[in-house]
Amino acid sequence: MSTALNWTGKDAAFALGRRLISGDADASGHLGDGPHFIRDGDTYVPGVDENLLVVGDNLPGLTGLLATHRRRVKVVYIDPPYNTGNALAYKDHGHDHASWLNFMTPRLMLARELMRDDGVIFIHLDDGESAWAQLLGHEIFGEDNSLGTLIHQRAKGGGNSPSFVRGHDYVHVWGRVGGQAGAFLTEKKAPAKLEIIDGRRMLVETDVLRAGFGRYARGQERRLMYEDILEVKGAKKLAEVDAKLGTGEYVLRQWGAQGKHAVVRVTPAEKASSKLYSIIKALGGQNDLEDLGLGGIFSYPKPVDLVKTLVASQTFFDPEAIVLDFFAGSGTTAQAVMAANQRDEGSRKFILVQTPEPLLSKNARSLVDADSEDGFPEISRLTAERIRRASKRHDPELHFTEIAVTEQ
Numbered sequence: 275m276s277t278a279l280n281w282t283g284k285d286a287a288f289a290l291g292r293r294l295i296s297g298d299a300d301a302s303g304h305l306g307d308g309p310h311f312i313r314d315g316d317t318y319v320p321g322v323d324e325n326l327l328v329v330g331d332n333l334p335g336l337t338g339l340l341a342t343h344r345r346r347v348k349v350v351y352i353d354p355p356y357n358t359g360n361a362l363a364y365k366d367h368g369h370d371h372a373s374w375l376n377f378m379t380p381r382l383m384l385a386r387e388l389m390r391d392d393g394v395i396f397i398h399l400d401d402g403e404s405a406w407a408q409l410l411g412h413e414i415f416g417e418d419n420s421l422g423t424l425i426h427q428r429a430k431g432g433g434n435s436p437s438f439v440r441g442h443d444y445v446h447v448w449g450r451v452g453g454q455a456g457a458f459l460t461e462k463k464a465p466a467k468l469e470i471i472d473g474r475r476m477l478v479e480t481d482v483l484r485a486g487f488g489r490y491a492r493g494q495e496r497r498l499m500y501e502d503i504l505e506v507k508g509a510k511k512l513a514e515v516d517a518k519l520g521t522g523e524y525v526l527r528q529w530g531a532q533g534k535h536a537v538v539r540v541t542p543a544e545k546a547s548s549k550l551y552s553i554i555k556a557l558g559g560q561n562d563l564e565d566l567g568l569g570g571i572f573s574y575p576k577p578v579d580l581v582k583t584l585v586a587s588q589t590f591f592d593p594e595a596i597v598l599d600f601f602a603g604s605g606t607t608a609q610a611v612m613a614a615n616q617r618d619e620g621s622r623k624f625i626l627v628q629t630p631e632p633l634l635s636k637n638a639r640s641l642v643d644a645d646s647e648d649g650f651p652e653i654s655r656l657t658a659e660r661i662r663r664a665s666k667r668h669d670p671e672l673h674f675t676e677i678a679v680t681e682q
Contacts, residue, residue, distance in 0.1 A: 279409040281372040284379070291383030294337045309334035310472075311677040318677050322346055322596065325608070326628040327661065327674065329654045331681030332600040335627040336384035338679055343625070344387035347388045348595035349588050350395040351574055351607055354378060354403075371406055378407070381600065382414045388598060392454040394421065396584050397446045398576065411448050418454035426580055427555040445584065446553075458550040458587040461543070461617075466542060477546035479539040480527070483507075483515070499534035500526055544618035550587045556580035559606060566663040571633065571656060572604040586617070593620025602626035603653065605660035605676045612668035624674075626661075628654040 311318045312330065320326055320342055328335045385395060395415070399407050412420060429441035449455035469478045483498040485506060503512045515537055518524040522540075529536035559575035585607075589595040593615070599607035611624040620639055630652035658676055665672040 281375050283376040287376040287379035291380035295387050309338035309681050313677045316452040325623050325674035326625045333628040334681050335679045347598045348393050349597045350385050352601045353398040353598050354601050355491045389450040391451045393450045394455050394588050400443050404563040415448035419449045425553045457588040459547040460545040460550045475543035477543050482539045483537045497536050501534045539568045575604045576606045578610050582613045586614045596623050598625045600627040602628035602657050605657040608661045609664040616668045628657045630654045
């Protein structure tokens with residue numbers, strides 16, 4: 275018995291996605307007569323080593339990226355419009371589930387085409403579209419490639435809900451090829467401690483070897499001293515420890531009154547990892563914008579710490595990865611990539627796509643340029659301004675290229 279999600283317009287939505295994917299790039303670097311990019315009035319072919327802000331509808335934007343970035347993206351993070359009356363990006367399609375699914379289907383198909391085989395996509399939603407998104411994701415990426423759902427804790431109580439306080443969102447995760455995605459990692463914390471060794475932050479673990487398993491009496495030394503390894507664990511274990519002492523992974527540190535030495539593991543802090551926990555606490559994103567002098571403009575920006583955690587979880591040992599966000603909004607993902615690079619001196623690149631929708635905020639007029647005194651600036655202008663301000667904090671030498679998508 276097989277099950278399938280069906281809705282009005284499904285066949286047309288999938289047919290559109292397949293047609294856009296099947297286009298071939300010509301010698302000029304764009305998809306024939308289809309979408310391509312312009313900068314300063316001239317056709318522009320983006321490089322894979324560039325940070326990009328693509329201004330325009332994300333459907334032709336993603337299609338245009340196929341020519342240069344197909345199978346090159348490691349991480350996709352999106353916070354798509356929820357199925358509510360103020361969801362700008364698809365307001366002319368109505369506000370029912372079928373419209374939302376038709377809107378998302380070709381975009382997710384294109385995102386999958388841009389992903390590396392070991393690439394992952396994080397789809398961040400509230401409970402309004404969570405169930406529908408999960409079923410749609412299974413259909414596009416394959417249920418076997420589902421990697422689970424993370425919980426984003428975004429609030430701590432309060433509120434006037436008639437039932438209960440809604441303090442979390444969902445982050446559904448799929449891999450293009452789930453088995454190749456690898457573990458989701460985060461910085462390792464306790465029981466290790468950080469020390470500065472030769473001017474470098476190192477994670478120091480003194481409890482690497484134990485004399486035995488089970489409980490220890492209070493005050494009893496549980497660590498196995500180097501001098502006792504041969505007697506307790508044998509020659510093979512001693513040889514293993516000596517080899518790691520030779521590479522510098524282990525060092526000996528004098529321990530206790532008897533003059534013996536504990537075996538200590540030292541790891542550069544940026545390389546010390548543990549598995550990511552499925553509940554991620556990151557409260558609000560307004561503070562991030564306020565710190566950049568852009569507070570009060572955007573209603574619900576996502577926290578930089580959240581997106582940084584997600585990006586780093588799949589690029590912990592891949593510091594040159596490409597990260598894509600095609601619902602860029604205020605530009606949180608760009609700043610999160612900068613913060614991830616700052617942590618490990620990486621060179622990850624971001625690609626943001628944002629439509630030039632009017633930013634309906636009175637505060638925006640005083641902080642971001644508009645085309646006229648009576649008009650509102652576009653959201654994409656806030657995105658660009660946030661990238662510029664965040665780069666001064668995280669990476670003053672960062673460069674990004676702003677390009678526009680055109681279908682002519």
